[in-house]
Amino acid sequence: MTLYRANPKHGVAWITGGSSGIGRALAKDLAAQGYAVAVTALDSDPVDTLLVETAQMPGRVTSFPCDVTDEQRMAATVAAIEKDLGPIVLAVFNAGNYIATPGEDLIVRDFRRSFEVNYFGILNGLVPVVEHMRVRSRGHVVLVGSVTAYSGWPTTAAYGGTKAAINILAESLKYDFDKMNIRVQVINPGFVDTPLTEKNMLPMPGLMPVHRASRRMARGIKSGGFEVTFPYHISWPLKLLGLLPRPVGRWVIGLTTAWIARPLNFDRKPPGE
Incomplete structure (x- = not known):
């Protein structure tokens, strides 16, 4: 049996984190393909302009605000989308945040917040939507990771940790999702020019415009395999770097990011002072 792949004729595409960046661009691309697109973002992140920009497209975009x-x-929210628009056949879990975690300035709440949004924010939507898909014996789920999942980078102990967890989540679920005719994909983009990467403290080689990244994602959803990663000139060297002995990999990353020469910053006072 060929594993199910979503089609706009079958139902709704749901995107979390759809108010800006990749999520917003992907909502437009999927609406152009004819999908009815449900977009979820925080109440404080309105998508009014997105609704106007997609009004004349083959598909339509509808806002379902929620904190992931x-x-x-x-x-x-899953129940509301299914009731108002129809069955969710494609769920793209894109919502995420980036909080820099340099080793000399660790704060537990930064790690907790990163996992609450990036990892549990997926699970909070994945669990109910997969239950609907399981009953219908078909569905398509996309988890958005990052190339930072391949190895440890400076300041990404929290962010990279969540993305590595997302990759393991997708790999682990695939065994049983395949049996339920639910396709699961993980998309690991390189650096994309979004409000999220504006907070990045590191050099970002191969920085992609958001519209190009979105189109690569849309193509991957339409015809790609389990993992979709891009751009290749960034993602594949990073994959190969992960095969090297750890000390070598850390040295290369430290040199590439100029982190080897970076002095520690002890401006923040220790707790209690």
């Missing part, structure tokens, strides 16, 4: 860290509300 709210488990009960995410389940209610």
